[in-house]
Amino acid sequence: MSAPFIRNHQFNVIKKQADFIQKTLRTAADRSVLETVRYRSVVNITEAFPDLTQDQKKLFEEITTLETANDFQRYLNALEPYMEPYPPITVKQIQKLFPKNKKLKVPDLGSIDFRYTTYLSWVDIATSRLFIVYPFEGKFIGIEGRITPTHKKGYCLFCNRHQELAYFSVRTKSAFASPDNFSSVGHYVCMDNQACNQCITASGSLEKFILSVSK
Structure with missing residues (x-):
């Protein structure tokens, strides 16, 4: 085999x-x-x-x-x-990706079928924050940002399917300003991250977005 x-x-x-x-x-x-x-x-x-x-x-x-x-x-x-599953990851590894978030709520990793996972994500409802962990070139990249429901349907940046969307905004250092200044980069993504993983057929747009906000 x-x-x-x-x-x-x-x-x-x-x-x-x-x-x-x-x-x-x-x-x-x-x-x-x-x-x-x-x-x-x-x-x-x-x-x-x-x-x-x-x-x-x-x-x-x-x-x-x-x-x-x-x-x-x-x-x-x-x-x-x-099927090549999502690389093994531990709670400790995830926590290290978000060092500023001391009260990080990590999902139950044991309940996730990682064969059907392109990107690991979860929403902290209390803070309206979306967290994404993505494996890239042998390491994990973690990003977080504010998630705001739009109550409208449109095309998700990640899976390109027509579904109910939320606006995902990530705060990042501005490339055209001083190191102390920040800007926000945002896109419309699926409200249902699990369904997004079940429908995504290419990783290009996802990777491009993650790399653009993780520099």
């Missing part, structure tokens, strides 16, 4: 393509349309992976042979052993 190589956001790509093929199976009478969708789905999946071995490519090509909902579910279940 191949070593784990599928990250959560990549697994979400596979699930999305599996759903698309199933919908086409239910609605398209023309088999040529179905074959086109199957081919395009494999292309979309492989494009989500920068480097694939021939065996890994063959594993993804199997999706073109599936016909029933049970077939697709069995296929997704069979991919789970290949």
Whole structure:
């Protein structure tokens, strides 16, 4: 068996393509349309992976042979052993990322399925603060900021799905002012962070934002 190589956001790509093929199976009478969708789905999946071995490519090509909902579910279940989980992290490590927050409330790490986690996050309701911990190049980056519900729907910066949003504002040192001056960088993100992790299909926007506010 191949070593784990599928990250959560990549697994979400596979699930999305599996759903698309199933919908086409239910609605398209023309088999040529179905074959086109199957081919395009494999292309979309492989494009989500920068480097694939021939065996890994063959594993993804199997999706073109599936016909029933049970077939697709069995296929997704069979991919789970290949999933690369979020790196191990302890409460102490998280606390060190936020040294100024002496009363930091850390979530129950034992209750989290880290296979399906692209970024670890939680909200401190008492202070309206959102905390994010993201693994990058062998280390963890922690950011925090104010989270304000908008009570409106729109597109989340991280997962790009249309959902109820909150405005996430992070205080950061201004690049164009003295070291003592600060500015705020903000974006609209999902109110439901868990659902965001279940839908995110690329890490680029998330990484860009985190790196921009953690300098």
